[in-house]
Amino acid sequence: MKLGRLNHVGVAVPAMADAIAYYRDVMGAEVVTEPFAMPEQGVLVAFVNTTGEAGTAGTQIELIEPLGADSPITAFLARNPAGGQHHLCYEVEDIEAARDWFTAQGKRILGPTRIGAHGTPIFFLHPKDMLGQLTEIMETPRGQH
Amino acid sequence: MKLGRLNHVGVAVPAMADAIAYYRDVMGAEVVTEPFAMPEQGVLVAFVNTTGEAGTAGTQIELIEPLGADSPITAFLARNPAGGQHHLCYEVEDIEAARDWFTAQGKRILGPTRIGAHGTPIFFLHPKDMLGQLTEIMETPRGQH
Numbered sequence: 001m002k003l004g005r006l007n008h009v010g011v012a013v014p015a016m017a018d019a020i021a022y023y024r025d026v027m028g029a030e031v032v033t034e035p036f037a038m039p040e041q042g043v044l045v046a047f048v049n050t051t052g053e054a055g056t057a058g059t060q061i062e063l064i065e066p067l068g069a070d071s072p073i074t075a076f077l078a079r080n081p082a083g084g085q086h087h088l089c090y091e092v093e094d095i096e097a098a099r100d101w102f103t104a105q106g107k108r109i110l111g112p113t114r115i116g117a118h119g120t121p122i123f124f125l126h127p128k129d130m131l132g133q134l135t136e137i138m139e140t141p142r143g144q145h
Numbered sequence: 146m147k148l149g150r151l152n153h154v155g156v157a158v159p160a161m162a163d164a165i166a167y168y169r170d171v172m173g174a175e176v177v178t179e180p181f182a183m184p185e186q187g188v189l190v191a192f193v194n195t196t197g198e199a200g201t202a203g204t205q206i207e208l209i210e211p212l213g214a215d216s217p218i219t220a221f222l223a224r225n226p227a228g229g230q231h232h233l234c235y236e237v238e239d240i241e242a243a244r245d246w247f248t249a250q251g252k253r254i255l256g257p258t259r260i261g262a263h264g265t266p267i268f269f270l271h272p273k274d275m276l277g278q279l280t281e282i283m284e285t286p287r288g289q290h
């Protein structure tokens with residue numbers, strides 16, 4: 001497998017409105033998408049766009065707020081009440097090939113491949129197998145990059 | 146201030162050689178720079194390149210291993226023995242203007258502006274003032290981007 005684009009850095013936040021205000025007013029972000037709910041994942045999501053080189057789209061910051069009592073990020077925020085870096089998401093050309101690649105190396109995949117916040121298939125890998133980093137693998141959207 | 150490019154994600158690692166092997170062999174990275182010491186910062190550093198859109202240079206992963214007994218990342222690794230995401234580094238056009246910007250907002254800046262791993266001026270901001278994220282601000286290298 002070839003390392004793909006760093007699509008986004010997932011950042012857990014205790015309050016979405018405050019986080020969006022922070023990125024706009026403190027960090028100077030020009031584009032933050034409207035928050036949308038992903039009930040199956042238990043999160044409310046918004047993306048902060050950053051610029052890449054030469055006017056390309058850069059790596060995004062994915063803001064995630066817990067949605068519902070059993071959200072997978074509730075425990076993370078209990079340990080990090082101010083919020084914090086939660087996961088890294090890399091793109092791959094072929095999600096099934098990537099799944100086979102990590103499986104063959106004995107890496108623990110967390111649940112089935114599912115549709116992520118960009119509308120393409122994703123899966124997560126266990127941080128204990130991934131240098132301490134919760135790692136998301138995402139198929140590159142068709143027609144992009 | 147305008148949000149600049151996400152230059153790199155800093156990842157603390159307990160053992161540089163293992164981390165480089167992980168990025169090459171597990172994650173499929175094609176370019177990892179030779180590690181170099183930054184004694185003033187108390188870290189050994191190597192960069193993993195990722196691709197951006199349309200063949201541009203993407204956000205890098207900065208691997209940092211403690212150097213010396215009083216390295217600033219020793220405590221982080223004591224809490225995260227496998228390693229983990231440590232900081233986010235954003236580029237700005239003018240480091241002094243950025244320093245004034247954050248100071249005016251009451252954000253705590255950690256120490257003086259100094260030369261960072263890319264040879265340009267940088268400073269760090271306190272994670273408790275920055276949505277739980279240790280944040281590095283870096284002046285864009287001249288002639289790039």
